[in-house]
Amino acid sequence: MSTKRLVSIILVLFIGIILLSAIFTSWYTVDESEQAIVITFGEASDPITESGLKFKMPWPIQKVEKLSKETFSLQFGYKQTPDGEVTSFDKDTKMITGDDNIVLTDLVVQWKITDPRSYLFNSESPQDLLHDATSASIRSVIGNSKIDDALTSGKAQIEADTIELLSSLIEKYDIGITVLTVKLQDVELPNAEVRSAFTAVTDAEETKNTKVNQAEKYENQQMSEAVGEKDAIISNANGHKTARIEQARGDVALFDKLYAEYQNNKEITKQRIVMETLEAVLPNAKIYIMNDEGGTMKYLPLQSLEPTKQTPPPTTDTENKTEEGSGQ
Template sequence: MPWSNQSGGGGRGGGNGPWGQPPRGGGSGGGQQPPDLEELLRRSQDKLKQMMPGGGGSSGSLALLPLILVVAVGFWLYQSVYVVQPDEVGVELQFGKVKPDTNPPGMHFIFWPFETVEKPQVLKENQETIGVNRAPAGSQGNIMLASDQNLVDIKFTVNWKINDPIKYLFQIANQPDLVRVVSEAAMREYVAVTPAETVRTAGRTAGSLAVEDIIQNVLDSYDAGILVTSVNMEQALPPADVRDAFDEVVRAGQDRERFQQQAMEYSNKRLGDARGEASQIREAALGYRDRVIAEATGEAQRFDAVYEQYRLAPDVSRKRMYLETMEEVLSKSKKVIIDQGAGSGVVPYLPLPEVDQRRQQGVN
């Protein structure tokens, strides 16, 4: 070893050690001894003085003193002046004791090293996810037992922030782990008194609010200085081994609702059509009634007018009525009546009815 080579015979200093001093407890068989600490410090100081300007004299030390003071003051100011960011507050400690007031965002000053500062982020919203994503390998996720002895695989998130920085810093340790443990315990407490079907379906919103209250109460009992802003139940499913069977039940329920909706739509359509037809028939009946009444009223008024004229000239009215009646009756007769004075030149066997019929067909 270099140690032993330097201390061997014939070397510089004879039997001295590697730093030039004789080993303690001399004499044969004394063995190797550690170097003298005071001698080592003295030699280090001598080397430092040689490195200083002026060969380590008093004038060199005095020339370097202002630089040392400037560096010391700059380092002290660097440690004493601190800046609080907009999302932080400054919590100062004097000799390890917390000051009651916190400092807002901005530049502040402390007497370091007698005072120190902590700057927790009070506006930052933290999130803890509890569920299958953080389950260890080979586990069944975040399985919880419901009140009806069924299992539920739950994943949920807890959002929280700091509302009392002093309590947050000095009342508890490992704050995120505490929030995680308390949140999982609170969720298990809620699931343990709730049926599994309610947890998976209609009870998600109510469950999130209930778990949020439980978490906040527990954290307040610890003086954790943490405010829970929200709890979101992202997943509430049956265990993976029986999930397909539950999914089949859910699909059957969805099919039932879809069929019921289709039947309701068909029923509403048929009912609407029937109501429309009934309204149409009713309106047609009312129109027919009004038309018949109007026609009857018109006929009665016309009869009254005719009667008034008949009452004024009964002979004329009788003759006119006779002529109109005979015209209507004879127009339907197939007989041909020929005046005696005009019939001298008519062929006796001329088929006048057939001629008249052909004439009428030609006109039509």
Template sequence: MENNYREFHGDNHQNESKKEKRNKISGSFRKIAMIAAAVLVIVILTLESLYSIGEQEQGVVTTFGKATAVTTSGLHVKIPFVQDVTKVNTTILGFPIGYRLDEQNADMEELAAESLMITSDFNFVNVDFYVEYKVSDPVKYLYHSKEPQEILKNIAQSSIRNIISNYAVDDVITTGKSEIQAAIREIMIEKLEEQDIGLMLVNISMQDAEPPTDTVIEAFKAVETAKQGKETAINNANKYRNQKIPEANASADQIIQKAEAEKQERINEATAQQVRFEKIYAEYEKNPVITKQRMFYEAMENVLPGVKLIIDDGSGNLNKTLYLDELQLEDITQRPESTQDAQAQEQEE
């Protein structure tokens, strides 16, 4: 019994020792995992916090999307997941006008349109330039415009054409290059300051200037003729519109005035007829028989124009004969005897 008891307790002791070892091992693993996770988080935060800016770069720091700082070359710290950094190249960059560095893949029509210009003596000339620029303000460069390089290119092309058009072809090709470059540079600097896109002009140089080929000249003339034809058509259309609109307005005003006049005329006529009817009705109330007779005679006169009507009372006495053209309402109303006879005759009938 004692041996069995010792064996039983020995086994229990061994089992408890194994459990303790396993718990210790699992606890050690948990600690190692937590330490590793903490180290990983620290590494990630460190990597997210540190950034470096090169010698020819500037960094724009944004906090929640808003630009808050500009950093120069070196190692810098930012707030992870709150701040971002956009690196901007501040080296001198450039682009050609009128030619391409890789002419095999260049659009020749576009090149011809860029380089072909008109001088002050109305000659054509092919002029090539190279523009050098750099970023002067990285914040304005990133956020004041969507395509600052394209804006710079348009400014360069317009300035070049503006200045070339003030010089004769001989000056452009031979002795006027330095003066032309200086004038173009001055205009471009002024326009860049107006646009305020964060770019500055470093230099612009004329690479080449030569007369164009006959084919290019003819094509250019065709394009210019088409443009002039378009402008002429637009001007003619505007002229026709400006001519017809006042005429239409005048016609409309005339129609309205005529309609108003006819309206007033009809109102006056209706008013006059009303007044006439009221007068006739007033006389009718005074002398209904005479008024009806008069209206009958007037109607007969309208039906039989040019016929002289004679009214006979049937007594055979010519002295009592009445002529319609001499018969007036006032005369009738002033003859009481005739009025009484007519009323008596009407009562007998």
């Protein structure tokens, strides 16, 4: 085989390899859970977030970096293996509160990649930077909090302050990460005896809150009943008031009618009123009305109001025989 022919074969093979490489490296796929960014001679293009089959220039002109869209979790202060074993790092979690007490604080930070270009090019290790920013944020918040708040009812406020401070730091670092949530896992004391004492304090605090809630519930119930009774009394009083007013108006109307009749015939009206009054006062009495010579009327209830004497019942033959027998 001549040298010229050998060179031709090598050239053909080289061209074939280049063509195969171009074919296999010009196509790539993006999954629904992924986002991609195409890098052309070291310069990144806009992120690709839509899934499907994509085309690019062959390597080494362009290459593709794929990043996940999922939510990641940063375990700060401990590490949990897939088998469920937990390893604590007290050196990271030991912090000083605002009232000079020591606590151990574990937390979980949930985050995701929202800017692939910044994530790839603005930091060599974005996750390490996130870990350091988390440590700085939680230490700053714990350092401004009292130990009672960190161990009992102030955890929600500590979480809110931590995520606010951490988000501001990550935004300044511009590493393409967005912090979603910060959740405290454990806030405890390093000493077992002190931890037991504070557990008792926590239980007492919860008992106090329960009693306060029960007292407020009882107060609201009593207030509701008192308001209901007050409304009922006011309603009854208003009803009684209305009834008295209507009765007074009726009496006034009746008096006006009687007065009008009295103006027309004074004597007859006067006698009629007297008779109606006697009938109302003595409904069961027999009354006789007589006129004397002077024209004055007399009203005499002649029916005796005393109870009448009852006649004894007749004696029977049996009683008479008993009396005769006793006489003998």
